[in-house]
Amino acid sequence: xxxxxxxxxxxxxxxxxxxxMRWVTTTNxxxxxxxxxxxxxxxxxSAGTMALMIRSELFEPGxxxxxxxxxxxxxxxxxLLMIFGVIMPxxxxxxxxxxxLMLGAxxxxxxxxxxxxxxxxxxxxxxxxxxxxxxxxxxxxGWTMYPPLFIQGGISYDLTILAVHIMGLSSIMGSIxxxxxxxxxxxxxxxxxxxxxxxxxxxxxxxxxxxxxxVLAGAVTMLLTDRNFGTHFFNAAGGGDPVMFQHIFWFFAxxxxxxxxxxxxxxxxxxxxxxxxxxxxxxxxMVYATSSxxxxxxxxxxxxxxxxxxxxxxxxxxxxxxxxxxxxxxxxVFNWVATMWKGSMTFETPMxxxxxxxxxxxxxxxxxxxxxxxxxxxxxxxxxYVVAHFHYVLVSGALFSIFAGVYYWLPKWxxxxxxxxxxxxxxxxxxxxxxxxxxxxxxxxxxxxxxxIPDYSLQFTEFNQVATVxxxxxxxxxxxxxxxxxxxxxxxxxxxxxxxxxATGLEWTVPSPAPYHTFATAPVVR
Amino acid sequence: MAASNFRKYRTAVLLAVLALGLFLYTILSGLH
Numbered sequence: 349x350x351x352x353x354x355x356x357x358x359x360x361x362x363x364x365x366x367x368x369m370r371w372v373t374t375t376n377x378x379x380x381x382x383x384x385x386x387x388x389x390x391x392x393x394s395a396g397t398m399a400l401m402i403r404s405e406l407f408e409p410g411x412x413x414x415x416x417x418x419x420x421x422x423x424x425x426x427x428l429l430m431i432f433g434v435i436m437p438x439x440x441x442x443x444x445x446x447x448x449l450m451l452g453a454x455x456x457x458x459x460x461x462x463x464x465x466x467x468x469x470x471x472x473x474x475x476x477x478x479x480x481x482x483x484x485x486x487x488x489x490g491w492t493m494y495p496p497l498f499i500q501g502g503i504s505y506d507l508t509i510l511a512v513h514i515m516g517l518s519s520i521m522g523s524i525x526x527x528x529x530x531x532x533x534x535x536x537x538x539x540x541x542x543x544x545x546x547x548x549x550x551x552x553x554x555x556x557x558x559x560x561x562x563v564l565a566g567a568v569t570m571l572l573t574d575r576n577f578g579t580h581f582f583n584a585a586g587g588g589d590p591v592m593f594q595h596i597f598w599f600f601a602x603x604x605x606x607x608x609x610x611x612x613x614x615x616x617x618x619x620x621x622x623x624x625x626x627x628x629x630x631x632x633x634m635v636y637a638t639s640s641x642x643x644x645x646x647x648x649x650x651x652x653x654x655x656x657x658x659x660x661x662x663x664x665x666x667x668x669x670x671x672x673x674x675x676x677x678x679x680x681v682f683n684w685v686a687t688m689w690k691g692s693m694t695f696e697t698p699m700x701x702x703x704x705x706x707x708x709x710x711x712x713x714x715x716x717x718x719x720x721x722x723x724x725x726x727x728x729x730x731x732x733y734v735v736a737h738f739h740y741v742l743v744s745g746a747l748f749s750i751f752a753g754v755y756y757w758l759p760k761w762x763x764x765x766x767x768x769x770x771x772x773x774x775x776x777x778x779x780x781x782x783x784x785x786x787x788x789x790x791x792x793x794x795x796x797x798x799x800x801i802p803d804y805s806l807q808f809t810e811f812n813q814v815a816t817v818x819x820x821x822x823x824x825x826x827x828x829x830x831x832x833x834x835x836x837x838x839x840x841x842x843x844x845x846x847x848x849x850x851a852t853g854l855e856w857t858v859p860s861p862a863p864y865h866t867f868a869t870a871p872v873v874r
Numbered sequence: 875m876a877a878s879n880f881r882k883y884r885t886a887v888l889l890a891v892l893a894l895g896l897f898l899y900t901i902l903s904g905l906h
């Protein structure tokens with residue numbers, strides 16, 4: 349009996365749970381992908397609500413709505429949840445759905461570990477959100493968890509450390525699964541240099557995760573022992589060094605920045621060729637550029653620490669190594685533009701978000717170059733310029749690529765086309781709202797407005813009011829996104845297998861919606 | 875491709891050992 353036929357018989361021999369237990373016990377990569385995406389959506393609305401609360405307080409100078417300590421909890425939790433609860437799980441959702449489909453593999457390499465990697469995440473999310481209700485409230489020292497503040501707080505700080513451990517474990521298990529799947533389960537003939545770019549970017553991202561998540565786990569473990577077991581890793585009074593935490597933390601957190609953006613590069617590199625109806629320009633250079641960004645990400649961490657008093661030689665090294673990253677990033681932007689050059693382009697919603705990604709992410713990258721210049725950074729450190737910079741990278745970069753990817757693959761996942769008119773409304777309101785929110789923050793930062801403070805001087809009022817209006821436009825337009833996704837799940841125009849005229853790759857050879865089990869027999873790639 | 879279980883587990887164990895090693899190295903390097 350062939351392997352495929354055997355798998356078929358085996359499948360029928362099992363009793364499959366239904367209802368809630370189907371989702372709790374599932375080992376199917378498509379189910380787990382959906383769970384990750386649903387979790388990310390719920391967290392997006394939770395952390396997004398916090399963002400709107402922050403912007404409401406900042407609509408006027410003075411303290412109107414929240415106590416300052418609660419405001420600090422909002423900024424901290426908004427950051428932690430958006431990074432660990434939204435962007436990372438959303439990309440894991442894409443990886444679970446798409447990597448096996450793109451490789452012609454029947455599932456991930458370790459389906460049971462895949463189930464665990466997801467189901468410990470909601471526990472961490474519950475701890476983080478639940479810590480608002482503990483004595484003293486949630487953590488308020490910033491998402492970077494710097495000591496000494498993080499050593500001094502109440503019980504919610506311990507709970508946050510536990511949540512970070514859980515989320516790190518989940519990421520490591522997910523990464524082991526992804527790397528093992530990609531290296532061992534590709535369809536015959538699908539060599540590494542023939543893989544879709546989304547798979548390439550996730551392979552490199554997974555290596556970054558394996559290399560950096562244990563470092564974060566080590567750092568928060570030291571925080572935990574400093575808090576509870578009398579060690580003095582970061583406590584200056586006992587001979588420790590709080591700046592050492594910053595070094596260890598940013599050794600994790602700068603590669604983390606690329607963990608949040610490399611899969612976005614992958615998604616955009618799938619979408620632009622489809623809607624330009626041309627193969628991706630410079631495939632090999634895209635792979636090498638992604639790898640270079642990953643390697644360079646390990647030698648730039650101290651550009652987050654120019655004001656800690658490091659020697660000028662150190663400042664120069666980290667300044668120039670940071671600027672070096674602009675080279676492979678520039679290669680990528682060039683390739684996306686060159687792919688569109690003389691293409692037969694159409695502008696469906698995924699393409700609109702992808703083009704916005706290329707334009708707006710480049711603005712975020714450029715302000716990153718400005719911040720990389722050490723003497724400039726010493727002026728701009730902890731101002732709204734930094735807030736503007738990383739929101740251009742993470743909102744119009746990471747989040748827009750997630751929207752683009754959802755619109756692109758939703759017909760494959762649900763079997764129904766989404767409503768294109770509503771999609772365009774979602775795009776334009778998001779793109780305009782996002783720019784109204786974050787562009788004025790560049791000016792606020794250049795004028796000296798500090799971040800993470802609930803009050804500000806009168807001269808900052810107008811730009812803050814503009815930003816708050818933009819934030820509400822951007823925030824409420826996400827309800828359109830929710831409606832579109834729910835509508836497509838419920839029904840709509842049936843999608844064909846190929847869905848998009850210019851789409852190529854193995855995932856478009858299976859019917860829409862993708863059957864529960866795909867590629868029981870491996871396809872052959874030529 | 876029906877991947878061999880040996881190759882899959884070898885990849886996974888190597889990656890897990892790498893992760894554990896980095897975790898321990900981070901903490902041990904903090905004991906200066």
